[in-house]
Amino acid sequence: MSLSRADVEHIALLARMRLSEDELNRMTEQLAGILEHIAVLQEADVSDVPPSASTLPPIDHFRPDIPAPSLPVDALLANAPEREDSYLRVKAVLE
Amino acid sequence: MTTPTMTNEPWRWTIAETAEKLRAKEISAVELTQAHLDRIRAVDGAVHAFLRVTADEALAEAKAADERLARGQDLTPLTGIPLALKDVLVTEGITTTAGSRFLEHFVPPYSATVVKRLRAAGAISLGKLNMDEFAMGSSTENSAYGPTHNPWDLDRVPGGSSGGSAAAVAAGEAMGTLGSDTGGSIRQPAALTNTVGLKTTYGRVSRYGLIAFASSLDQIGPFTRTARDCALLLQHIAGYDPNDSTSADVSVPDYAAQLTGDIKGLKIGIPKEYFVEGTEPGVVKVVEEAIATLKTLGAEFIDISLPHTKYGLPAYYIIAPAEASANLARYDGVKYGLSLRAEAADLEDAYMRTRQAGFGPEVRRRIMLGTYALSSGYYDAYYKRAEQVRTLIRRDFDAAFAQCDVIISPTSPTVAFKLGARVDDPYAMYLSDLFTIPANLAGICGVSFQGGFSEGLPVGVQLLGKPFDEGTILRAADAFQRVTDYHTRWPNLAAAAKPKGATKAKKAGGKK
Numbered sequence: 001m002s003l004s005r006a007d008v009e010h011i012a013l014l015a016r017m018r019l020s021e022d023e024l025n026r027m028t029e030q031l032a033g034i035l036e037h038i039a040v041l042q043e044a045d046v047s048d049v050p051p052s053a054s055t056l057p058p059i060d061h062f063r064p065d066i067p068a069p070s071l072p073v074d075a076l077l078a079n080a081p082e083r084e085d086s087y088l089r090v091k092a093v094l095e
Numbered sequence: 096m097t098t099p100t101m102t103n104e105p106w107r108w109t110i111a112e113t114a115e116k117l118r119a120k121e122i123s124a125v126e127l128t129q130a131h132l133d134r135i136r137a138v139d140g141a142v143h144a145f146l147r148v149t150a151d152e153a154l155a156e157a158k159a160a161d162e163r164l165a166r167g168q169d170l171t172p173l174t175g176i177p178l179a180l181k182d183v184l185v186t187e188g189i190t191t192t193a194g195s196r197f198l199e200h201f202v203p204p205y206s207a208t209v210v211k212r213l214r215a216a217g218a219i220s221l222g223k224l225n226m227d228e229f230a231m232g233s234s235t236e237n238s239a240y241g242p243t244h245n246p247w248d249l250d251r252v253p254g255g256s257s258g259g260s261a262a263a264v265a266a267g268e269a270m271g272t273l274g275s276d277t278g279g280s281i282r283q284p285a286a287l288t289n290t291v292g293l294k295t296t297y298g299r300v301s302r303y304g305l306i307a308f309a310s311s312l313d314q315i316g317p318f319t320r321t322a323r324d325c326a327l328l329l330q331h332i333a334g335y336d337p338n339d340s341t342s343a344d345v346s347v348p349d350y351a352a353q354l355t356g357d358i359k360g361l362k363i364g365i366p367k368e369y370f371v372e373g374t375e376p377g378v379v380k381v382v383e384e385a386i387a388t389l390k391t392l393g394a395e396f397i398d399i400s401l402p403h404t405k406y407g408l409p410a411y412y413i414i415a416p417a418e419a420s421a422n423l424a425r426y427d428g429v430k431y432g433l434s435l436r437a438e439a440a441d442l443e444d445a446y447m448r449t450r451q452a453g454f455g456p457e458v459r460r461r462i463m464l465g466t467y468a469l470s471s472g473y474y475d476a477y478y479k480r481a482e483q484v485r486t487l488i489r490r491d492f493d494a495a496f497a498q499c500d501v502i503i504s505p506t507s508p509t510v511a512f513k514l515g516a517r518v519d520d521p522y523a524m525y526l527s528d529l530f531t532i533p534a535n536l537a538g539i540c541g542v543s544f545q546g547g548f549s550e551g552l553p554v555g556v557q558l559l560g561k562p563f564d565e566g567t568i569l570r571a572a573d574a575f576q577r578v579t580d581y582h583t584r585w586p587n588l589a590a591a592a593k594p595k596g597a598t599k600a601k602k603a604g605g606k607k
Contacts, residue, residue: 008463015420015466016427017459018447027463030521034464037522038409042476044484051482052489054311054341055297055538055562061340075204079431090429091442 003032106134106267107585110324113270114172117164124160124175128153128219131177135221135268141591143243144253144263146182148222149189153177156219163217172327172351174217179269181260182223183230184315185304186210193306194228194238194256197432197453207304208339209273209315209332216331221269225259228455229423230275230308232256233283233527236518237457244514245288246586247552251511254284254527257318261288264318266588271319271328275305277312278411279507279531282543285318286506286555289545289584291325291572292318294531296562297538298343301336309418310341312411312535320582322544322573326350329565345563353566354573359393361571363558364499368404369530374508377549382505385546385556385575389503392574397499401491406484407533412525413468413481414536419458420465426453460521489537496561501568504530506543506555530557540565544572545581553581 160175185203227237235258257274261284276294285292317328428434428449439445546556560568
């Protein structure tokens with residue numbers, strides 16, 4: 001599967017990450033190179049093989065439903081770039 | 096040959112022997128901690144293992160440890176032992192960067208479970224260790240704060256991503272450290288620095304407070320100079336944690352008690368797929384000699400096959416970036432970390448600018464690769480197929496472990512390479528992890544220990560074990576160390592070391 005510069009621009013938008021012109025070119029070349037190596041996966045016989053998302057046996061852990069204190073709001077918001085009262089402040093999403 | 100235990104150089108001692116000396120009051124925890132702070136001051140200007148040395152906190156913890164030792168109650172083998180932490184583990188009130196500009200000023204509001212457990216055991220933290228940004232890399236050159244140098248040859252990489260954790264132990268700057276291993280990030284740097292590095296079974300150690308890279312692969316584990324010290328550290332970090340639903344509710348055995356020195360009849364598999372062209376002859380020779388040594392100790396060797404090995408690396412480079420692209424979506428400039436909102440036109444522009452400025456090239460590359468693999472139209476061809484291959488690799492190990500107890504291989508196909516040698520070729524860098532990645536995909540445990548040297552540089556031997564059977568691979572590594580002296584050898588840092596009393600070393604690209 002080849003990868004065009006336009007594909008890379010689209011992926012960067014999906015990832016919400018701006019790339020410079022130089023980097024778009026370099027990224028197109030490098031991703032194409034990596035995908036070429038990864039193409040060997042297409043040779044694997046995976047018919048009737050279930051995918052593994054995890055290696056753990058699917059066991060749910062339950063714990064007693066006892067209220068416990070959470071981290072204080074001020075401690076959690078101490079690293080916030082911008083806050084207002086107990087909220088994170090962001091640029092308006094809707095004008 | 097045994098280590099000369101010069102009293103003026105306690106940083107050369109093992110954790111096990113130091114624990115005895117602390118109890119016998121031959122040295123205090125404060126003296127021991129100060130000796131390590133002096134050692135860091137002397138050599139870390141050249142090695143750059145540390146991103147941050149927390150001397151005041153360490154000495155306060157040492158004082159508390161001495162009081163505990165004086166009371167003689169509630170002691171563990173780690174009480175008073177100076178350790179250090181990969182900067183991917185969050186520490187309350189102490190800046191934690193994960194090697195990224197994004198988190199340059201991030202001060203976590205809580206500590207990782209492993210950090211709390213070590214503190215409860217009375218261990219001391221000397222500071223935070225350098226790493227590839229967000230643990231993505233095999234050389235520590237992807238750190239935003241400058242690379243770590245291999246103590247055995249300062250022009251070479253220490254491996255990665257836990258390069259700081261490995262180099263600190265190798266250079267005598269800490270008695271043990273913690274790292275994280277997603278595709279080999281503990282074992283490969285251990286191999287390149289003549290240290291012991293353990294990748295624990297997935298679920299053995301809580302990941303709560305480990306800054307996430309690829310959540311189905313990430314595991315925390317120790318670096319030490321001996322297998323016994325590794326067992327002592329593992330003992331205190333292993334076990335179920337209600338704060339991590341993927342930690343396993345499996346009982347924790349007494350690991351040190353399993354180090355009997357007896358490996359008679361232990362069945363060790365030699366996988367033909369791990370002894371192929373491309374591995375340096377000097378590395379192969381060391382592994383063959385290690386096999387011969389283990390044979391004299393009574394281990395039995397059988398040839399085995401792990402037929403889907405060649406699909407491990409490509410499957411990993413779909414799964415790990417896919418998970419990373421989702422995990423790193425949290426770095427949006429809104430909640431914490433870097434934010435370029437001031438100059439942005441709108442919220443989306445703020446995301447785009449912030450994520451461009453905050454991430455280094457390798458992290459950007461992996462976010463792009465992962466986003467692509469998960470994008471509409473490619474999911475089945477890449478992500479789903481990679482997870483099917485993951486099942487095949489797991490089945491390979493299940494079949495192999497029906498025939499043998501542990502599996503032996505080289506840890507890394509090469510010795511430490513020169514700084515800069517692979518930075519322009521991402522896939523050549525990825526090949527460093529060829530022999531370590533399958534264990535992460537299968538969730539099993541693996542240890543790298545000191546097998547010997549090739550052209551003066553350390554070579555690691557890897558032993559892979561069954562899930563939750565860390566005790567057996569550590570027993571084999573310990574048995575090997577009882578009859579060899581490679582683990583007692585030190586790099587010569589005399590030329591790089593600053594004389595005692597010299598002013599604090601300036602860090603290349605680092606910060607305090």
